[in-house]
Amino acid sequence: MKILICLSNVPDTTTKVKFVDNNTQLDKTGIQWIINPWDELALTRALELKDDASASVESVTVITVGGKDTEPTIRKALAIGADDALRVDTVPGDAYVVASEIAEAIKSRGYDIIICGIESSDYNNSLVGGMLSELLNMPSVSAVSGLYISNGEVTLNREIDGGKEIVSVPVPFVAIVQKGIAIEPRIASMRGIMMAKKKPIDVIAPANVNALTEYANYELPLQKSACKMIDPENVKELVDLLHNEAKVI
Amino acid sequence: MSVLVFTENWDGHFKKLSFELVSYASKIAEMLNTNTIAVSIGIVEDSELKKLGKYGADKIIAVADNKLTNLDNHTYTAIIAEIAEKEGAKTIVFSNNNAGKALAPRLSARLKAGLVSGAIKLPDNVNPFTLTKKVFSGKAFARVIIKTEFKIITLAQNSFELIEKNNTPSIEQYTTQIGDELLKTEVKNVEKQTGKVILTDADIVVSGGRGMKSPDNWGPIEELAETLGAATACSRPVSDEGWRPHTEHTGQTGKIIAPNLYLAFGISGAIQHLAGISSSKYIVAVNTDKDAPIFEAADYGIVGDALKVLPKLNSAIKEVKSS
Numbered sequence: 001m002k003i004l005i006c007l008s009n010v011p012d013t014t015t016k017v018k019f020v021d022n023n024t025q026l027d028k029t030g031i032q033w034i035i036n037p038w039d040e041l042a043l044t045r046a047l048e049l050k051d052d053a054s055a056s057v058e059s060v061t062v063i064t065v066g067g068k069d070t071e072p073t074i075r076k077a078l079a080i081g082a083d084d085a086l087r088v089d090t091v092p093g094d095a096y097v098v099a100s101e102i103a104e105a106i107k108s109r110g111y112d113i114i115i116c117g118i119e120s121s122d123y124n125n126s127l128v129g130g131m132l133s134e135l136l137n138m139p140s141v142s143a144v145s146g147l148y149i150s151n152g153e154v155t156l157n158r159e160i161d162g163g164k165e166i167v168s169v170p171v172p173f174v175a176i177v178q179k180g181i182a183i184e185p186r187i188a189s190m191r192g193i194m195m196a197k198k199k200p201i202d203v204i205a206p207a208n209v210n211a212l213t214e215y216a217n218y219e220l221p222l223q224k225s226a227c228k229m230i231d232p233e234n235v236k237e238l239v240d241l242l243h244n245e246a247k248v249i
Numbered sequence: 250m251s252v253l254v255f256t257e258n259w260d261g262h263f264k265k266l267s268f269e270l271v272s273y274a275s276k277i278a279e280m281l282n283t284n285t286i287a288v289s290i291g292i293v294e295d296s297e298l299k300k301l302g303k304y305g306a307d308k309i310i311a312v313a314d315n316k317l318t319n320l321d322n323h324t325y326t327a328i329i330a331e332i333a334e335k336e337g338a339k340t341i342v343f344s345n346n347n348a349g350k351a352l353a354p355r356l357s358a359r360l361k362a363g364l365v366s367g368a369i370k371l372p373d374n375v376n377p378f379t380l381t382k383k384v385f386s387g388k389a390f391a392r393v394i395i396k397t398e399f400k401i402i403t404l405a406q407n408s409f410e411l412i413e414k415n416n417t418p419s420i421e422q423y424t425t426q427i428g429d430e431l432l433k434t435e436v437k438n439v440e441k442q443t444g445k446v447i448l449t450d451a452d453i454v455v456s457g458g459r460g461m462k463s464p465d466n467w468g469p470i471e472e473l474a475e476t477l478g479a480a481t482a483c484s485r486p487v488s489d490e491g492w493r494p495h496t497e498h499t500g501q502t503g504k505i506i507a508p509n510l511y512l513a514f515g516i517s518g519a520i521q522h523l524a525g526i527s528s529s530k531y532i533v534a535v536n537t538d539k540d541a542p543i544f545e546a547a548d549y550g551i552v553g554d555a556l557k558v559l560p561k562l563n564s565a566i567k568e569v570k571s572s
Contacts, residue, residue: 013501013521017385037502099358118350121501123384123391125366126345130354133322139433140322142351145495155437159347159496161259161450163441165319169434176351179503180495212363216379216392227534227544232553235561238533241549243569246531248453248510249477 001055001149001171003046004111005062006102006128007077008036008120009070019218026218033073037185038117040080042175044182045147046115047081055149059083061111065092065101071201078196079188085201093211095123099131100209107136112171113154118143118178129176139173145180252278253338255329256287256301257348263297264450265411266344268304272412273371273404274342275305280375281340286310287418288332290325291318295420302418304411309420310336316432320348324431326355331427333360333399345403346449353403362399369408386501386524405528406449407507448497451480453510454529456499458484458522460515460536460555464492469559470514476566482506484516500525514555518543535559 011017011031018027035043043062050057062077063086064070074085088101106114114136116129133140145164146157156175158165188196230238242249254274256267275285287306289298291313298309310332317324329352333341341356343349345367357364365380369390373379378395380402395401448454455474457467467481474481481497488498499506501521507528514535516522523546526532534547535555544550551558 011385013386013524015385017388019389041502095354095364096357099354121386124382124386126350127354127357127364127366130322130351131358134326134355134358138323139431140351140355141434142322143347160439160441161347162443162445162447163439165436166438166440167434167436173433179498183489183495212357212361212395212397213365214394214396216394218384219390219392221388221390224546224548227547227550229544230549230551232551232558235551235558236565238549238551238562239565239569242510242531242533246510246548248531249566249569 001057001112002110003049003057003060004106004114005039005043005046005060005077005082006114006116006132007039007062007064007073008117008122009033009064009066009073010036010120010122013037013121023217023219033070035073035076036117036120038119038178040185041179041182042115042117042177043077043080043082044186045177047186048182049147049149056152057149061086063088063102063105065090065098067091074201075196076188078199079192080186081192084199086204087201088204088206090206090208094213095125095127096131096212097209099128099135101206102128102132103135104207105204114172114174116174116176118176129174133174136174139169140176141167141169141173142176144175144177147175147177147181250281250283251286251336251338252281252283252340252342253329253333253336254285254287254306254342255349255352256289257344258289258291258293258297261291261293261297263300266346266406266450267301268411269409270342270344270404271301271304271306273409275414276371276412277340277342280372284308286336286338288312288329290328298420299418302416303413305414305416306418307416309418310423311420312423312425314425316429319434319436320351321432321434322351322355323433324427326352326359327427327431328425329356330359331425332423339398340400340402343401343403345405349403353401357401360399361397362401363395363397364401364403365393365395366403367405368402369405383528387527388524405507407528446474446478446480448480448482448499448504449506451508453477453479453512454482454499454506454508455479455512455514456482456484456516457487457493457514457555458516459486460517461487462515462556466556467493469556469563473512473559473563473566476563476570484522513543513547514559516543517541518546
């Protein structure tokens with residue numbers, strides 16, 4: 001089995017976001033870039049499967065659509081344990097461009113399982129995995145919280161409201177994964193970091209796909225009004241506020 | 250030109266979410282001067298389908314096929330595309346829930362339709378077609394323009410009110426031309442909890458963090474949830490340490506929720522936790538540390554020990570409920 005993980009390069013989740021150019025662009029000053037948290041869990045699970053000889057995972061490749069500035073994040077994935085990496089050299093305008101560029105780049109590379117995180121923590125779209133599966137004309141399973149390979153058969157846990165389904169699907173397919181697929185992301189070892197320097201990043205020319213949407217501008221939320229503090233000895237006041245002021249109980 | 254809305258069913262029934270979604274779709278149809286068509290896939294009785302008319306569906310297309318009771322992303326997408334084409338619908342609306350996230354992006358790629366996911370309100374404008382959504386996990390809003398003829402929107406959960414229109418919709422039983430060859434997802438087993446309020450559906454959520462001190466202290470959280478008819482949730486450290494199941498983890502990488510009331514006990518409010526709960530209409534925080542960031546997000550706060558406040562709160566709420 002050959003596994004491909006789609007990586008998004010995103011601002012660290014603790015970043016305080018700001019915008020520039022009349023609120024049309026993210027202010028990138030001082031931002032630390034990381035592997036999108038769900039993609040990191042996907043990579044972790046793929047590497048766990050590779051470590052398990054019975055799963056017969058031959059290779060784990062990562063792919064990113066982005067400029068050269070995304071390479072530190074790609075190197076991080078290689079240091080964690082991915083075998084090799086692809087980078088489509090373009091700054092994508094929207095999720096459709098990302099999915100189309102990935103689809104073009106991997107068409108003839110024969111991956112059996114393609115894994116995307118449920119969303120990226122910057123635009124929170126949940127789009128690339130689904131779009132990619134359609135462009136590749138493959139089945140997709142979404143809301144995946146478990147991925148297992150046994151005797152060449154793949155089973156997945158698919159989250160549903162109030163529970164989960166155990167589903168099977170033939171390869172090749174796209175899995176769109178969320179929390180549960182792995183619990184803690186794997187951390188790069190010193191040896192991994194050294195080895196990552198020698199692993200290949202294959203830079204691919206873009207197919208130059210047009211975006212279907214355009215991010216016009218951004219706005220920060222209004223400051224929330226101050227929290228009304230209540231004496232711990234007077235819990236009844238809180239209940240009164242919830243009942244009569246907020247009217248939520 | 251019609252607006253098409255995909256209405257998922259749960260064992261043959263719709264939820265409040267379905268009716269909010271139809272209300273939303275029919276308001277967009279009003280803006281575009283057209284009608285609203287609801288699409289249902291799976292086995293749903295006519296009496297249940299008619300309920301969609303109450304919230305503004307003019308027509309319902311039901312694909313009642315026993316083979317289609319389980320979600321198959323590829324097949325469902327092909328069927329919705331087929332119906333959109335047959336009806337000449339150019340705007341298609343989904344919920345931003347599991348099924349919507351599974352189907353809308355596939356349909357977008359299939360129809361080359363621009364898609365805005367997690368829209369929080371009606372379009373600001375229909376020309377250019379502009380929607381508002383949250384980005385950076387709730388830290389900002391973005392206005393996004395859809396540039397294509399076909400348009401797809403997924404609506405953020407609990408972000409639109411029910412609007413009653415009391416239409417009497419026509420119901421068309423539709424037989425799809427899509428064959429079985431796309432059906433590849435086989436459901437082998439279903440594990441479902443019964444009798445518990447589902448976290449992403451809940452109007453009220455009672456949540457605990459590390460300030461609860463031990464997994465043995467969750468009794469009062471569950472009792473308060475029971476009093477309120479609420480779902481239970483927890484912060485990431487609590488689920489990572491195995492005090493509570495991962496399905497309860499609420500926050501950026503866990504569940505993103507938008508209840509009417511979120512009660513946080515012993516949760517300090519890390520930025521990643523706030524990302525998962527900031528869409529709640531009201532937030533109550535109980536924490537021993539008066540400087541905890543949760544109080545910046547909260548509407549009502551108590552500086553105190555969650556374990557001491559919980560039983561008092563439970564009995565005070567019971568009193569109000571019985572009066």
